[in-house]
Amino acid sequence: SQKIEQNSEALNIQEGKTATLTCNYTNYSPAYLQWYRQDPGRGPVFLLLIRENEKEKRKERLKVTFDTTLKQSLFHITASQPADSATYLCALEAGGYNKLIFGAGTRLAVHP
């Protein structure tokens, strides 16, 4: 069956360190993959999109990699700050550009 997996356990890191979140998928061949941030009680906010022919994408302190052979995307936040604490969702295109499948998300806590 088709599946998207993100670390279900919260990731706790110290301020200033690099946070790395993982998104693995099976039985999909997505044309692109997205990362969203979600704060408690609020809707997800788009962060980055990476296409299947791109290995890496950067935006300020954020970096996303996409390995279609491993079926994995890594999401990095460098020089992390307490304000980066949130749940991060990965989402991938699941056929026909009309459907976006979301992972359950990983909660990141950055401690001062």
Add this chain to the structure above:
Amino acid sequence: EAQVTQNPRYLITVTGKKLTVTCSQNMNHEYMSWYRQDPGLGLRQIYYSMNVEVTDKGDVPEGYKVSRKEKRNFPLILESPSPNQTSLYFCASSLFGEGGATDTQYFGPGTRLTVL
């Protein structure tokens, strides 16, 4: 301000009492979608719409209806709500960008529904 609005934000109702959750966007987006979010399951798509009068089922459409009579509005209708529809609901909209309809989705603030 570009935004997606949902109403109500919170709703407690009883089994079988029809309800409608409204969704409106002011960005002239063609694509709109409804999701439900449950602990451990992530966001699951209920219905989506490519444009006015064009709607289709997502992954979990049972028990829900939608309509798209105007470009800006995409209401979610629960004809006979049941307790298993207790969830957090999000509406989202998108342009048809370079990456397709779901290039970047803009989400509303969510509607927390409890069905007793």
